[in-house]
Amino acid sequence: MFRQGRWLVCLALVLSGSLLSGCQASSEAVPGPRVPVENGTPVPFVRPLPLVAMTTPLVVEFTLPPPGKNSSPTLFLGIRVSGEDGLKSLNAGREVRNLGLPTEVTLERLEARQRIPVPLVRVESAAGTPARTEPIGPAGRVAGGWLDDVDHRSLQSAGLEAPGSHYTQLALAWAQELQPGRYRLSIQILEPDDRLAPTQAELLVAYVNKSK
Numbered sequence: 001m002f003r004q005g006r007w008l009v010c011l012a013l014v015l016s017g018s019l020l021s022g023c024q025a026s027s028e029a030v031p032g033p034r035v036p037v038e039n040g041t042p043v044p045f046v047r048p049l050p051l052v053a054m055t056t057p058l059v060v061e062f063t064l065p066p067p068g069k070n071s072s073p074t075l076f077l078g079i080r081v082s083g084e085d086g087l088k089s090l091n092a093g094r095e096v097r098n099l100g101l102p103t104e105v106t107l108e109r110l111e112a113r114q115r116i117p118v119p120l121v122r123v124e125s126a127a128g129t130p131a132r133t134e135p136i137g138p139a140g141r142v143a144g145g146w147l148d149d150v151d152h153r154s155l156q157s158a159g160l161e162a163p164g165s166h167y168t169q170l171a172l173a174w175a176q177e178l179q180p181g182r183y184r185l186s187i188q189i190l191e192p193d194d195r196l197a198p199t200q201a202e203l204l205v206a207y208v209n210k211s212k
Contacts, residue, residue, distance in 0.1 A: 040182055044154050044206035049079055049189075051101065051196040057188035061110065062205065066180050071151040071207030075178055077105055077120070077185065078145055078171040080204045086166045092199060093147055093168030099193040105173045106140040110182040118183070120173040122146075136173055140186075145170040150206040169204060 041062040049058065067073050081096065083089030108115040117138065123146050125131040136142060148171035155161035172187075187203060 042158075043075070044150070044158055044160060044204070046080070046160055046205075047203040049187075049201050049203040051079075051096070051189060051192050051199050051201050053191055054188045057104065057186045058203065059184065059186050060203075060205075061182065061184045064178055064180050064183055067207045068151060068154055070153050070210055072210045073177050074208040075175040076148060076150050076169065076171050076204065076206050076208050077107065077173045077175065077187075078148065078169060078204055079201045080167045080169045081199055081201050083166050083168070089166040089168040093170050096170055096196060096199065096201070097144060097147060099196055100144040101142075101170075101172070101192050101196070102144075102190040103142050103172055104140045104186070104188045104190065105136070105142060106138075106186045107173075107175055108184045108186075109179075110184055115184060118175055118178070120175055122173060123148075123171070133174070133176075140173070142172050145172045147171075149209045150204070151209050155206060174208070 041060060043062055043064050045060070045062060047058065047060060064075070079096070079101075081089060081092040083092055105120065107118040107120060109118055110116075120136040120140065121133040122136055122142060123131050124134050125146070148169050150169055152161055156163070161167065185205065
């Protein structure tokens with residue numbers, strides 16, 4: 001009887017110790033990842049994008065909200081590069097532009113299990129003539145991009161751009177006058193110059209900055 005009583009006491013101690021250690025582990029647990037937005041990644045967003053040839057495209061489904069007060073209704077599809085200061089980031093962006101970045105970029109609107117192609121345009125400019133937009137073909141093939149600006153306040157609000165950071169944006173395509181909703185972006189870098197491989201770049205999707 002005495003042995004049985006000792007056994008019950010030991011069992012109670014073991015169980016209480018297990019519960020205490022379980023509570024301690026829970027209190028020290030690292031918080032889990034944020035729950036994703038129900039309709040997909042919200043704009044603006046960034047993704048790592050090494051400037052090397054890709055065997056398969058990077059595909060991102062995202063949710064497009066209406067443009068903010070500092071945004072134009074044009075959606076920027078392109079990359080951003082960073083530098084230790086503004087001049088270094090600008091030089092990195094110019095290098096990508098000058099060397100070219102052969103890429104396929106396509107955008108589709110997602111509606112009731114349908115994929116509706118969205119027309120994209122690029123900006124063409126030449127010395128002494130006004131800049132103009134030209135349509136990008138259905139295959140989405142672009143040879144390079146142009147230096148552009150985006151709504152930085154929306155990036156800062158989303159935690160994607162820290163104060164004091166230095167970025168240069170290179171647009172590969174624009175999507176104009178989009179309706180809010182769900183979209184699917186596909187981007188594939190084809191045969192970039194090998195000198196671009198060390199460049200730290202990210203895919204960037206954001207609204208273009210509103211002209212003042």
